[in-house]
Amino acid sequence: MKKILFIYPSSYDSQHRIIKSRKSFVPSRTLPYLAALTPKRFETRIIDEVVDSINFDEDADLVVLTGMLRHIPRAIDIAKEFRKRKTPSIIGGVGAFAIRDTIIKSGAFDSHVIGEADDLWGSILDDFDKGQLKAQYECTHHPSLNGLPPARYDLLDKKKYLRSFWDMKNPIILIETSRGCPRDCKFCLVTKYFGKKMRYRPIGEVVEEIKHHGSKFVMFTDDNIAVNPSRARELFLALKPLNIRWLAQFETSVASQPELLRLAYESGCASAFVGIESLTHSNLNSINKSQNTKMAFKDIVKSFKKARIPLLASLIFGMDDDTLDSIDWTIEEMIQNKANVIIPWLLTPIPGTISYDELKKEGRIIHENYSQYTFYQAVIRPKHMTPDELEKAFWKGMKRFYNPILILKRFLLSEMEDMPGLLYHIYFYWKIRKGIHPFDSVY
Numbered sequence: 001m002k003k004i005l006f007i008y009p010s011s012y013d014s015q016h017r018i019i020k021s022r023k024s025f026v027p028s029r030t031l032p033y034l035a036a037l038t039p040k041r042f043e044t045r046i047i048d049e050v051v052d053s054i055n056f057d058e059d060a061d062l063v064v065l066t067g068m069l070r071h072i073p074r075a076i077d078i079a080k081e082f083r084k085r086k087t088p089s090i091i092g093g094v095g096a097f098a099i100r101d102t103i104i105k106s107g108a109f110d111s112h113v114i115g116e117a118d119d120l121w122g123s124i125l126d127d128f129d130k131g132q133l134k135a136q137y138e139c140t141h142h143p144s145l146n147g148l149p150p151a152r153y154d155l156l157d158k159k160k161y162l163r164s165f166w167d168m169k170n171p172i173i174l175i176e177t178s179r180g181c182p183r184d185c186k187f188c189l190v191t192k193y194f195g196k197k198m199r200y201r202p203i204g205e206v207v208e209e210i211k212h213h214g215s216k217f218v219m220f221t222d223d224n225i226a227v228n229p230s231r232a233r234e235l236f237l238a239l240k241p242l243n244i245r246w247l248a249q250f251e252t253s254v255a256s257q258p259e260l261l262r263l264a265y266e267s268g269c270a271s272a273f274v275g276i277e278s279l280t281h282s283n284l285n286s287i288n289k290s291q292n293t294k295m296a297f298k299d300i301v302k303s304f305k306k307a308r309i310p311l312l313a314s315l316i317f318g319m320d321d322d323t324l325d326s327i328d329w330t331i332e333e334m335i336q337n338k339a340n341v342i343i344p345w346l347l348t349p350i351p352g353t354i355s356y357d358e359l360k361k362e363g364r365i366i367h368e369n370y371s372q373y374t375f376y377q378a379v380i381r382p383k384h385m386t387p388d389e390l391e392k393a394f395w396k397g398m399k400r401f402y403n404p405i406l407i408l409k410r411f412l413l414s415e416m417e418d419m420p421g422l423l424y425h426i427y428f429y430w431k432i433r434k435g436i437h438p439f440d441s442v443y
């Protein structure tokens with residue numbers, strides 16, 4: 001039986017050390033899903049390099065790699081090591097799509113796949129079996145999401161992932177119910193990669209997959225879970241009997257749909273990750289996210305609070321109209337308006353996005369060492385501050401929002417969803433003190 005080694009690479013820190021951790025936040029869906037698509041005639045094993053080590057001498061017939069942008073430099077080195085042992089490798093996924101020229105130039109991989117795997121993976125493995133692996137494959141369409149197999153989370157070592165408050169036995173699992181996004185925010189790769197047209201999995205299949213894994217806390221990978229309110233309603237109704245808690249990404253427009261939010265809560269929505277991005281309208285217009293200017297932030301928060309869903313406000317600092325004062329002011333607004341959680345990032349140009357093209361043209365990209373594209377290290381020159389000042393303002397804001405007195409105050413005044421909220425804030429506080437972004441995979 002031929003053996004496939006699926007590897008999710010770690011990334012390098014600023015001293016070129018491989019980032020390792022005892023535990024990781026949430027297991028990625030990508031490789032467990034690719035393993036599920038793999039015919040039974042292959043033996044499969046998954047290595048998540050942040051928490052597992054790679055034995056380059058391990059007996060393997062094929063190495064399969066994936067990753068976001070920051071993982072690609074490490075993926076290249078891993079493939080080169082295996083090449084020395086004559087083990088072929090394949091790479092695909094969002095990172096490999098964003099920087100296809102870098103991948104080709106590296107010459108490290110036997111095969112480079114562009115696009116979604118669902119309709120392609122079987123024929124790639126047939127070619128591999130025949131010893132006829134091609135240098136490049138591309139899926140030029142967006143596959144249907146009917147009949148997707150459940151991801152093989154059973155191939156992962158569950159102990160290595162964080163537990164949620166609601167399920168102390170199982171890790172948080174990622175489940176897909178849709179792909180695509182009809183918006184086209186300039187900094188985001190989703191529309192470029194998955195397309196503007198929404199594709200949905202049959203709800204019955206989503207429910208079956210959730211039951212199959214048995215985890216009581218689910219994070220949906222959908223980029224915009226309620227963009228189609230009638231489908232979202234149907235999904236939430238189907239989730240209700242499962243008695244799970246879940247988290248998903250919502251856009252701000254859902255704040256004007258109290259009925260839908262109420263249903264989300266009743267079906268187990270434990271947190272809504274909302275791309276607020278900026279409180280400055282000119283910034284929002286400049287990134288093509290003017291839909292966020294339609295409702296004031298305080299009303300968005302109120303609407304989620306009314307539905308009893310904690311709001312995780314995702315923010316981006318470093319846009320053209322950001323100043324050091326406006327960053328401080330944004331954090332204060334988050335505190336005053338009682339956002340439950342804030343998740344700030346720095347504007348980072350992903351090749352393939354409009355933001356990348358614009359910043360490149362203006363000569364404002366400092367470097368393209370993708371290992372450092374962590375989204376909390378400044379890689380662009382902002383207009384009204386230095387990159388160093390931007391990073392300092394980011395950490396200052398994080399420390400201000402997650403300071404112990406405010407955390408305690410929030411807990412005592414029940415602004416957060418009681419115990420889980422408190423535990424998450426303590427966890428975030430601890431990560432920030434270590435200089436790690438709370439949503440980075442390392443623990």
Ligand code: B12
Pocket residue numbers: 025026027028029030033064065066067068069070090091092093094095098113115116117118121174176187188189190194220221222223345350374375439440441
């Ligand atoms: C869930 C998620 C997270 C989770 C979990 C991450 C994880 N451990 O997997 C959390 C919240 C932790 C997270 C964090 C971040 N994320 Co995130 N995340 C996602 C999200 C929403 C879903 C990913 C997913 O599981 N999809 C389902 C799987 C099955 O899809 P897939 O991996 O794309 O695989 C398919 C194809 O790509 C292909 N494929 C993939 N690999 C391979 C390999 C081969 C060989 C082949 C043939 C095919 C193939 O086949 C699969 C099936 O078709 C995506 C957006 C999206 N819709 O994909 C963003 C996304 C991946 N994240 C992104 C980013 C930027 C981040 C953050 C930096 C935060 C931020 N600013 O948004 C952090 C960084 C974390 C880190 N490790 O450093 C970007 C990545 C851009 C890039 N090129 O680097 C994305 C694309 C969103 C975006 N805004 O553009 N994220």
Ligand code: SF4
Pocket residue numbers: 181182183184185188189190191223224251275
């Ligand atoms: S940021 Fe969110 S709303 Fe905007 S294109 Fe990306 S997924 Fe869609």
